[in-house]
Amino acid sequence: MRVLKKSPLARVLPDLAPLRDSRDFRLLMASGVVTMVGTFVTMVALPFQMWQLTGSYLAVGMMSLAEFVPMVVCGLWGGAIADSLDRQKIILWSEVGLAATASALMVNAMLPEPQVWVLYVVGALSVGLACLQRPSMESLIPQVVRHDQLGAAAVLTSLRWNFGATVGPALGGWMVAELGAAAAYGLDAATFLLSMALLWRIGTRPPAADAAPASLRSLVEGVRYAVRRRDLMGTYLVDIAAMVFAMSTALFPALAEQYGAESATGLLYSAGAVGSLLASLTGRWTARVHRQGMGVIVAAMVWGAAVALAAAVPGFWALFACLALAGAADMISGIFRSTIWNQTIPHEMRGRLAGIELLSYSTGPMLGNTRASLMSQLGGTRFSLGAGGVLCVAAVAALAAALPSFRRYDSRTDEHALTERARRAEQALA
Incomplete structure (x- = not known):
């Protein structure tokens, strides 16, 4: 055949x-x-x-x-x-x-x-x-x-x-x-x-037959579960660090003015989405990756490096390309994080952990733009962009070193992924 x-x-x-x-x-x-x-x-x-x-x-x-x-x-x-x-x-x-x-x-x-x-x-x-x-x-x-x-x-x-x-x-x-x-x-x-x-x-x-009613106690249980899972904490902390140090959309109007392209400010805002869309369209390969923790780390570091590079490039379209690369890396990181969450979190905890995930990727950009604005007041937009990117790479590297279970996560051997896979297989046979 x-x-x-x-x-x-x-x-x-x-x-x-x-x-x-x-x-x-x-x-x-x-x-x-x-x-x-x-x-x-x-x-x-x-x-x-x-x-x-x-x-x-x-x-x-x-x-x-x-x-x-x-x-x-x-x-x-x-x-x-x-x-x-x-x-x-x-x-x-x-x-x-x-x-x-x-x-x-x-x-x-x-x-x-x-x-x-x-x-x-x-x-x-x-x-x-x-x-x-x-x-x-x-x-x-x-x-x-x-x-x-x-x-x-x-x-x-x-x-x-x-x-x-x-x-x-x-x-x-x-x-x-x-x-x-x-x-x-x-x-x-x-x-x-x-x-x-x-x-x-x-x-x-x-919900599950033994599901606990929604309460402050159940919220605390969800937080405790996340804290005990160092691999999950890695997904949250790396994303927050990446956003806090390298999110810089607040600088785009000033950057466009410096490049003499005020009318193209909107293009800077769309650059990340263009990169993310390309990453999604060509992202089938991500399903063949088993070490998603390392995937998150590498993608977050590429995001920071692309932002740092954006501070050094001389032309507007080179800046656009760097921001598009950053957007693509951020999307790949998001795909790997989502895969880890859905592969390993038990059904009865999935909602509460999704609430924590929502906060992790929503608050980071807000804090990041505040950081970008303050640093630009101190040293200008390029300083804020470049320093933020470098700090992002350093912070992600430090977190990778501090969280070995996250760095070594492998969906083929992780106990939580294996448990969920077995549970789903059992449900399919029932």
Whole structure:
């Protein structure tokens, strides 16, 4: 019997097996593509409308501060309820709430005098609902995808995110400029209605029979479990270090001005998404990697090195290329982290750990941009960019040395991965 060899292209393009084999994963992906575009449209429309109404940079910046507390509280609580209630119902009811918040923003934008406080309050509520939903969404994936296909599923979900991150802001910017903020919010509300129709078809996913009710105690149990797992702590700490030291999007307007390309500032913001999209499209190889811990370390160090190199390059397009490389490395790191999480975390803990994951990759960029702004005040934008990249590489190297179990993680031999694989195989036979 002759075995057909895969073409070089087939070896790098995403593996579509999870989509072929799991109806529920197809529904989740379709829902995610739709809502991701709408969400990014609103992410552009909200600050744009705030600027139109106030003309104040401070007012725009305060929107992030208003969203911080709901993000932290709802992210953690969302993880607790994901382990104690039906995850499909949590996702559905969150979609209802998100459709309502988008509709409220649309109505406010249609008023003769839109109210600024509505943007703060409803925007914060929308972020809270999204963070409440996210742990259930993340913890549902291991339930609908085979254990051996979780790496491929991580690539596909990253591709979904990058599609939204690329198309959504461009569409949002055009809609706000040509049709107004109300149209942008209306599109977002419509995407949630379509998403609900898709998610309704997913089977219910009740919690484990012995699941603990959502409480402060269950939250603490989740944190304790994460702390005991040094490999998991490695995924969180490396990502936070990478973002704190090398995230520098706050510097992009000043960098564009220094290169004499103020009109191309938006390209700098899109560079990382372009690199991430390319990494997702060619990321099939990541599913063949078994030492994902080392993969996270190397990718995070490449991210930092690319940012440091961006400070030294002479031309605008070279800067764009460095930022795109950084975005690609960050996406590869994210794929490996997601694979470790989904391969090793028990079903009954997956929601609470997803809440912790949400905080780890949400707070880092906020702190990183604060760090970048302060360092630029001390030594200029290039100093901030270069020093941040170098500090990132050093911090990741130090964490790799301090966490040998994370550095040596291998999905073929790790006790937690083997336990989960055996449990999933037993469930399949039952």
